[in-house]
Amino acid sequence: MRVKASLMMKLCQDDNEARHLRTNVPDIIVISPARNGLEGITARYVSCDRPHRAAPVTSSIALAAACCIEGTIASGIFALEKPEKVLIHHPSGTLSVKAKVDVNGGALCTSVIRTMRFIMRGEAIAALSPGT
Numbered sequence: 001m002r003v004k005a006s007l008m009m010k011l012c013q014d015d016n017e018a019r020h021l022r023t024n025v026p027d028i029i030v031i032s033p034a035r036n037g038l039e040g041i042t043a044r045y046v047s048c049d050r051p052h053r054a055a056p057v058t059s060s061i062a063l064a065a066a067c068c069i070e071g072t073i074a075s076g077i078f079a080l081e082k083p084e085k086v087l088i089h090h091p092s093g094t095l096s097v098k099a100k101v102d103v104n105g106g107a108l109c110t111s112v113i114r115t116m117r118f119i120m121r122g123e124a125i126a127a128l129s130p131g132t
Helices: 002-008 015-021 057-068 073-078
Strands: 028-033 041-047 086-090 093-101 107-112
Touching: 002 015, 028 057, 028 073, 041 057, 041 073, 057 073, 057 086, 057 093, 057 107
Parallel strands: 041 086
Antiparallel strands: 028 041, 086 093, 093 107
C-alpha cells in the first residue's frame, strides 16, 4: 500500500525507489476513535515499513489537519466540530497538535510542542576570518 501510494503521489519514480530507497514516505497511519472516554483519536504509525514506537511529528501534523478537514476519514472518526487541538493517542502517550484549515479544506497552519530528551551535548567553535 505504501509503495503504491508513493508512486501515485509521485514521491518516487519507480517501484524500486519506493520499495528500497525511500522507505520513509509516505507513512501509513491506522486510526480509530479514542477509547475509554478519552477525547481525540488513536493512531498507530508505520514508518520505514515498521511500527513506530511513538508518533512521528510530520505524520501527526498531517493527521491533525485531516481531522479538521470535513469529509476526510479522519474527520469522521475524530468527530469534533471546529477543534482547537487534536489529541493523538499513540503507543508512547498523547501528542497535542493544533491545526487550522480554510473553508476549502486547505491546511493553513499546524503547531505542535514535543518534549525531548538530550541525545548529545557539545560545543560549536566558529572560525573567525582575519580582521574580525
